[in-house]
Structures are given as C-alpha cells and as structure tokens.
Amino acid sequence: CLGRSIESIEGLIHRDGDDVIFNGERPFQHLNDVAFPKYHRFEMDKYLTRMVPLVTSRGCPYSCIYCPVEKAIGKRFRLRNAENVVAEIEHWVDQGDSQYLILDDNFTLKTGRVEEICELIGAKGLDELDIGLPNGVRADRISRDLLKKMRSVGFSRLAFGVEAGNDKVLANINKGEKMIHIESAIADACDLGFKVTLFFIIGSPGETWADFMDSISLARRYPIDEARFYNLIPFPGTKLYDWVKDKGYLVRDYNEYLNSASHFVNSPCFETPDLSLSERKRAFKLASKTSRQVRRRSLTRKLSRLGPFAGPLAAAYTTSIVQRLSQASAPFKRLKSALNRDSDHLYQRKQENKLRNEARGMSRESSESQDGDRRTIV
Structure with a gap:
C-alpha cells in the first residue's frame, strides 16, 4: 500500500471485522x-x-x-x-x-x-x-x-x-x-x-x-x-x-x-x-x-x-482420455504442443500459398484490364 491506510485507497474492497467495506470507485x-x-x-x-x-x-x-x-x-x-x-x-x-x-x-x-x-x-x-x-x-x-x-x-x-x-x-x-x-x-x-x-x-x-x-x-x-x-x-x-x-x-x-x-x-x-x-x-x-x-x-x-x-490420428487425439492426459501429463503436453505446431505450420503454409495465388490472379486481371483499356484508346 506504499504506506497509505487501507481506508484511503479508492477502488478497494476490504473487511473490517465481519463487515465488508467498499472505498468507492477509483478514477x-x-x-x-x-x-x-x-x-x-x-x-x-x-x-x-x-x-x-x-x-x-x-x-x-x-x-x-x-x-x-x-x-x-x-x-x-x-x-x-x-x-x-x-x-x-x-x-x-x-x-x-x-x-x-x-x-x-x-x-x-x-x-x-x-x-x-x-x-x-x-x-x-x-x-x-x-x-x-x-x-x-x-x-x-x-x-x-x-x-x-x-x-x-x-x-x-x-x-x-x-x-x-x-x-x-x-x-x-x-x-x-x-x-x-x-x-x-x-x-x-x-x-x-x-x-x-x-x-x-x-x-x-x-x-x-x-x-x-x-x-x-x-x-x-x-x-x-x-x-x-x-x-x-x-x-x-x-x-x-x-x-x-x-x-x-x-x-x-x-x-x-x-x-x-x-x-x-x-x-x-x-x-x-x-x-x-x-x-x-x-x-x-x-x-x-x-x-x-x-x-x-x-x-x-x-x-x-x-x-x-x-x-x-485426429480421432484418437480428440478422444476424452487423450485430452485429459494432455492436461495432466507433462509428456502429453509436450506431444500436444509439438503436434499443434507441426499441423499449424503445414496449414499456414497452405493458406499463404492460396493467398499468393489469389494476389497473382488479381494482378493478372488488372494487367489484362489495362491492356484492354489501351487497345480501346488506340
């Protein structure tokens, strides 16, 4: 409390015997x-x-x-x-x-x-x-x-x-x-x-x-x-x-x-x-x-x-017994962490490839549109 009395600290809830005291809202x-x-x-x-x-x-x-x-x-x-x-x-x-x-x-x-x-x-x-x-x-x-x-x-x-x-x-x-x-x-x-x-x-x-x-x-x-x-x-x-x-x-x-x-x-x-x-x-x-x-x-x-x-593998991993073990056992926690990292990395790479392909497609469409505009002007 840095030397301050409990009663002076706004926002604090504390006990005084059997009573619960609220010191009011803190700004x-x-x-x-x-x-x-x-x-x-x-x-x-x-x-x-x-x-x-x-x-x-x-x-x-x-x-x-x-x-x-x-x-x-x-x-x-x-x-x-x-x-x-x-x-x-x-x-x-x-x-x-x-x-x-x-x-x-x-x-x-x-x-x-x-x-x-x-x-x-x-x-x-x-x-x-x-x-x-x-x-x-x-x-x-x-x-x-x-x-x-x-x-x-x-x-x-x-x-x-x-x-x-x-x-x-x-x-x-x-x-x-x-x-x-x-x-x-x-x-x-x-x-x-x-x-x-x-x-x-x-x-x-x-x-x-x-x-x-x-x-x-x-x-x-x-x-x-x-x-x-x-x-x-x-x-x-x-x-x-x-x-x-x-x-x-x-x-x-x-x-x-x-x-x-x-x-x-x-x-x-x-x-x-x-x-x-x-x-x-x-x-x-x-x-x-x-x-x-x-x-x-x-x-x-x-x-x-x-x-x-x-x-x-996914079915076995998501059974209730494996999930309980993954929460309670350190080796299972490490396995769970490694599996998630590996699967997330693979999935992430797939999604990044998809986004890159979409960007290339948009770039090609823009280029073709510009070419069409130029041909129209000519």
Missing part, C-alpha cells in the same frame, strides 16, 4: 500511462507455449444481458493508442518473444486504431509475429479488408462471440448483431487462413431446443478450428440475473454456483419453460460431442499430408 487511469508488465519472476522459459499477454483496451459499451464486464471493468471504453501498443510489442520482441495473446474484451471496436496498429507493425519491420485474439471479437466490428491487414502482419487466431445460432436468441440477449454479419465474418476469417474459434452459450432466455440446434448447425457449417459451448451463468448485477430471479427460474443459489467450477461447465443454474433442466443437460452432452467433432475435422485438415492416417 480511470489513462492506459497509455500504465507501465508495461514485468514477467521476469514468472520463469517464462519454462512454459511449453510461451505467449505474452497484451491488454490494449478496457471496458465495453454494449449491453448484453448476461455479461458482467460492465460491473467488473466498466462500460466506458478506454484504449491505448497504436504507438503505445506497438511499443510494447517491440519491447517483447527485443527480449526474444514473437507470440502474443491480445486479451481485450473488444479489440476491434475502434477499427481505425486496429488499422494503425497493423500499419505500424509493418512500418517497423516486426516480422514473424504470431498474434491471437482468444477473447472474442464482434462480427459487426470487423471487415474482410481489416482481416486482410491483420493477417498480413501476423494475426493468426481469433474467436467470435457468436453466442447463438439465430436472430431471435441474439435479440433476446441484446447482443446487437445479426446472423448475416456473423456468418459473413466467419466465412471471411476462415477463407483468409485464420484459426477461428466460435463461442456459444447454452440456455439463453427464450432459447428452445430447436434454437440450440441452430447453434450446433452453425458450429458444423464452417472449417473452424474450435467450437466452445458455455453454460449460461446469471451473474449478480446483470439483467439476466434479475430476470431469472424475478421469474423464479433459479435452481441453485448464486453463492453455490459461483463457487463451484462444475456450474461453469455442465451443471445448469436455472431452467426456463422453453428449455427444461433435462434438456439443458442433454444439450451440454451434444455440445461436448460437437466440439470434439469440430476439433477432429480441424486436425484432419491440418494433417492431410498423412493421407489415410490423418482421420484416425
């Missing part, structure tokens, strides 16, 4: 003034996949009914400028790092800033970067042109917070997006060679079994890398929690489900007339199966050079 700090993180005590060289986390913005101006970000970080969107973001990347490049995870809740909200970041990365000659966006971006805040610019400077992985498979459920959760934009963004990202992950939630207000199957269909429709399905959690302070509580739909007290990891995976916290408790449990099982199928298809594509062995 927002300009993010450009925040020092770069120091990781030297974390022994980064011991990590199998060393990826530097970057946070380039905070807050989210949207009002999805289930999201606790407004309560945790604030609704006001604050961001670091492009120069500051790229300066941090340069800082880590100087230390030998090339892999980054941008952990913003809404990285592409200001598309102009993203374009500036891409331009600066290119201007500074920061080659061979590998940048991922694992927290999800909004499909309506991205375009094919922007994806191309991101791809050209090392962005390789991104996730879309799809949440649902049709417009009805998206409207119910106040997502503010349409399926036409979501599917267009997914198709563009896949076509440009991004490793794409889709996030879905199970059990939104008004969601029926048929609506859930729309999500399953969407997950199976595109050549994505992963599909992740999450149990919808009513966090206190959100509109979802108020709605569930007022309707009497809770089947667990929030003190119980917020302190039990199982509820974040496959144990429903509430039910609705549209999707019963038993249907929700059945949905979790089908979602888990679908996630494995998507991952298996992804690996089969990446390992296609192995011919007839690609499918069986």
Whole structure:
C-alpha cells in the first residue's frame, strides 16, 4: 500500500471485522500511462507455449444481458493508442518473444486504431509475429479488408462471440448483431487462413431446443478450428440475473454456483419453460460431442499430408482420455504442443500459398484490364 491506510485507497474492497467495506470507485487511469508488465519472476522459459499477454483496451459499451464486464471493468471504453501498443510489442520482441495473446474484451471496436496498429507493425519491420485474439471479437466490428491487414502482419487466431445460432436468441440477449454479419465474418476469417474459434452459450432466455440446434448447425457449417459451448451463468448485477430471479427460474443459489467450477461447465443454474433442466443437460452432452467433432475435422485438415492416417490420428487425439492426459501429463503436453505446431505450420503454409495465388490472379486481371483499356484508346 506504499504506506497509505487501507481506508484511503479508492477502488478497494476490504473487511473490517465481519463487515465488508467498499472505498468507492477509483478514477480511470489513462492506459497509455500504465507501465508495461514485468514477467521476469514468472520463469517464462519454462512454459511449453510461451505467449505474452497484451491488454490494449478496457471496458465495453454494449449491453448484453448476461455479461458482467460492465460491473467488473466498466462500460466506458478506454484504449491505448497504436504507438503505445506497438511499443510494447517491440519491447517483447527485443527480449526474444514473437507470440502474443491480445486479451481485450473488444479489440476491434475502434477499427481505425486496429488499422494503425497493423500499419505500424509493418512500418517497423516486426516480422514473424504470431498474434491471437482468444477473447472474442464482434462480427459487426470487423471487415474482410481489416482481416486482410491483420493477417498480413501476423494475426493468426481469433474467436467470435457468436453466442447463438439465430436472430431471435441474439435479440433476446441484446447482443446487437445479426446472423448475416456473423456468418459473413466467419466465412471471411476462415477463407483468409485464420484459426477461428466460435463461442456459444447454452440456455439463453427464450432459447428452445430447436434454437440450440441452430447453434450446433452453425458450429458444423464452417472449417473452424474450435467450437466452445458455455453454460449460461446469471451473474449478480446483470439483467439476466434479475430476470431469472424475478421469474423464479433459479435452481441453485448464486453463492453455490459461483463457487463451484462444475456450474461453469455442465451443471445448469436455472431452467426456463422453453428449455427444461433435462434438456439443458442433454444439450451440454451434444455440445461436448460437437466440439470434439469440430476439433477432429480441424486436425484432419491440418494433417492431410498423412493421407489415410490423418482421420484416425485426429480421432484418437480428440478422444476424452487423450485430452485429459494432455492436461495432466507433462509428456502429453509436450506431444500436444509439438503436434499443434507441426499441423499449424503445414496449414499456414497452405493458406499463404492460396493467398499468393489469389494476389497473382488479381494482378493478372488488372494487367489484362489495362491492356484492354489501351487497345480501346488506340
């Protein structure tokens, strides 16, 4: 506390005996003034996949009914400028790092800033970067042109917070997006060679079994890398929690489900007339199966050079027992890391060849058009 009394520190929550004391909100700090993180005590060289986390913005101006970000970080969107973001990347490049995870809740909200970041990365000659966006971006805040610019400077992985498979459920959760934009963004990202992950939630207000199957269909429709399905959690302070509580739909007290990891995976916290408790449990099982199928298809594509062995190897790798071993056993973790690196490298090379061929085709078309114009003038 640097000698300051606990009571004087704004933004702090602390105990005074049995009482919980909140000292009030702390004023927002300009993010450009925040020092770069120091990781030297974390022994980064011991990590199998060393990826530097970057946070380039905070807050989210949207009002999805289930999201606790407004309560945790604030609704006001604050961001670091492009120069500051790229300066941090340069800082880590100087230390030998090339892999980054941008952990913003809404990285592409200001598309102009993203374009500036891409331009600066290119201007500074920061080659061979590998940048991922694992927290999800909004499909309506991205375009094919922007994806191309991101791809050209090392962005390789991104996730879309799809949440649902049709417009009805998206409207119910106040997502503010349409399926036409979501599917267009997914198709563009896949076509440009991004490793794409889709996030879905199970059990939104008004969601029926048929609506859930729309999500399953969407997950199976595109050549994505992963599909992740999450149990919808009513966090206190959100509109979802108020709605569930007022309707009497809770089947667990929030003190119980917020302190039990199982509820974040496959144990429903509430039910609705549209999707019963038993249907929700059945949905979790089908979602888990679908996630494995998507991952298996992804690996089969990446390992296609192995011919007839690609499918069986991908099927074995995505079984639940192998996945559990890969989380618990160091040798399996190393195998998993090596397999992913090898398959990603092959897939990446294939996508780069595709983009180069497209560029050559566009160049030829432009040349032929110019020749035609000249002939017309003559």
